[in-house]
Amino acid sequence: MNETMVTIVGNAATDVRYSTTSAGVPLASFRLASTERRYDRQQGAWVDGETSFVTVWAWRWMAENVVSSVSKGDPLLVAGKLRVREREQDGKRTVTVDIDAWALGHDLSRGTSAFRRAVRARPELVEQQPSWERADGGGAAVVPPGRVVAPV
Template identity: 55%
Template structure:
């Protein structure tokens, strides 16, 4: 199966929220805002275009690391699988764009970052406790 990956550059628009699924996988979700900038030659200045919002989902270790590393307003580069969803609610049609993240990183064109390799203990923080072993 062929998959198309897209890369979106923008700013974190909502605080990343993490939850653990019943199977024990971490899922972190947040909104990413991206605004186009164009040079307006008539005004001789840069202007903002429309803003697009994407719901980003990061699973497993990526989700855990995003929750620990990313905050509201920070500039990011997100690569992932794009899904466009259409639904109708109360007679109105809604379209939403979702990215299932494959890679997430800070936009180093706008700041500096330091990489810290995660340990397995960080992922264990989000894992539910194991059931006690049966005694026979």
């Protein structure tokens, strides 16, 4: 298995795009800009080098978390599988650089973040309750939330 795993530090250069595949799998993507910083001894200061742009792809639960957590301009760290593809489109050769993310988060060296654990619904652990009358006398039947039961 010769996969190229990378970690890139940068900023979200675009808003997150969210969609689902034809099979219903959640998918999120955005462009990440990573600018090289280096110390220039002649100037005695840090200077910006070239900026590289990559498209970051997140799938399934990570896609849902990314769309609710990442905004354009956010400082991020992204780790995942590097994919470089050459294509020909309209008679022009293009190269795309993508990362299939397996970990993604805010860069805490540049700010703070508040983590909230995502709660995943597990239908096999939910037992449905029958409807009942409202206690306030409104008479409308409501369905209570499912009750979590221990897995068998």
